[in-house]
Amino acid sequence: MKQNGSAQVFEPFWIGPLADDTVSDRNESCRYRARRTGFPSRKVGQGRFAGVHWMLREALFLWLANHLPKGRIGTRARHEALRCAGLKxxxxxxxxxxxxxxxxxxxxxxxxxxRSFLNSNIRFGGKGGITIGRFAQIAPNVSFETSSHELAFEEGRSRGPITAPVVVHDHVWIGTGAIILPGVTIGRGAVVAAGAVVTRNVPPKTLVGGVPARVLREVHELPL
Structure with a gap:
C-alpha cells in the first residue's frame, strides 16, 4: 500500500519481479497485504482467531489462483497468489x-x-507435509496424499489416522492420474507411470508403474 497525498493506494501483488531461488523472501514478493479486510500477514501467530484468519487468507488467495487465466501473465500472477496462500x-x-x-x-x-512444472488439477493432501524438489514434472490429475487410516479396526470406533510426509526429489516425472500415498519418498530422476498408485519408496533413476506400483526398469541419466 502506498501513500498518495491523503489517499491510500493498494499495489497489486503481481507487480514487481519474482523472487530468487529461495523461498525466504516470499513475503516481499507478495506485495498485497489484506490487513484492510482483517487478514493477518504471515508474521501474525498470536491471538485467539489467528488460525481462522490464516485459513481465510489461504482460501482467498487459493480461490484467486484457481480462477486466473492461462498464459504468461496468468501463470505469473498464479505463482504469486499461491505464495500469498502460504505455499513455499x-x-x-x-x-x-x-x-x-x-x-x-x-x-x-x-x-x-x-523450475518445477505442475499441470492442471493437482491435489495436495498436505497435513503431513509435501516437498517437491527442483526440475520436477507433474502431469494432470496427480494426487499427493499424506493422511490415511490404519488397516485394523476396533468395534465402536473409527479407524485411527496415519499421517506421514511425501518427498519428491529432483528431476522426478509423475504421469497423469498417479496417486502418491503417505510416507512415500520418490528418488532423484525416477519416473512414475500414469495411473500408478505408489505405496512405497521409489529408488532413484527407476520407472515404476501399476497398482500397487513396482519397479519396471531403470532410467539412465544423460551425460552433461
Missing part, C-alpha cells in the same frame, strides 16, 4: 491450476523447488 514456491515454478489443498490451512506445509 521457489522462483520459476509453473503451476497451471486449479490446485486443491486439503485440509484447509495446510498450504504452508507444501514446498516446491525451482
Amino acid at each position: 514456491l521457489s522462483s520459476k515454478v509453473i503451476v497451471m491450476g486449479p490446485v486443491t489443498i486439503t485440509p484447509p490451512g495446510t498450504g504452508g506445509r507444501i514446498t516446491i523447488g525451482s
Whole structure:
C-alpha cells in the first residue's frame, strides 16, 4: 500500500519481479497485504482467531489462483497468489491450476523447488507435509496424499489416522492420474507411470508403474 497525498493506494501483488531461488523472501514478493479486510500477514501467530484468519487468507488467495487465466501473465500472477496462500514456491515454478489443498490451512506445509512444472488439477493432501524438489514434472490429475487410516479396526470406533510426509526429489516425472500415498519418498530422476498408485519408496533413476506400483526398469541419466 502506498501513500498518495491523503489517499491510500493498494499495489497489486503481481507487480514487481519474482523472487530468487529461495523461498525466504516470499513475503516481499507478495506485495498485497489484506490487513484492510482483517487478514493477518504471515508474521501474525498470536491471538485467539489467528488460525481462522490464516485459513481465510489461504482460501482467498487459493480461490484467486484457481480462477486466473492461462498464459504468461496468468501463470505469473498464479505463482504469486499461491505464495500469498502460504505455499513455499521457489522462483520459476509453473503451476497451471486449479490446485486443491486439503485440509484447509495446510498450504504452508507444501514446498516446491525451482523450475518445477505442475499441470492442471493437482491435489495436495498436505497435513503431513509435501516437498517437491527442483526440475520436477507433474502431469494432470496427480494426487499427493499424506493422511490415511490404519488397516485394523476396533468395534465402536473409527479407524485411527496415519499421517506421514511425501518427498519428491529432483528431476522426478509423475504421469497423469498417479496417486502418491503417505510416507512415500520418490528418488532423484525416477519416473512414475500414469495411473500408478505408489505405496512405497521409489529408488532413484527407476520407472515404476501399476497398482500397487513396482519397479519396471531403470532410467539412465544423460551425460552433461
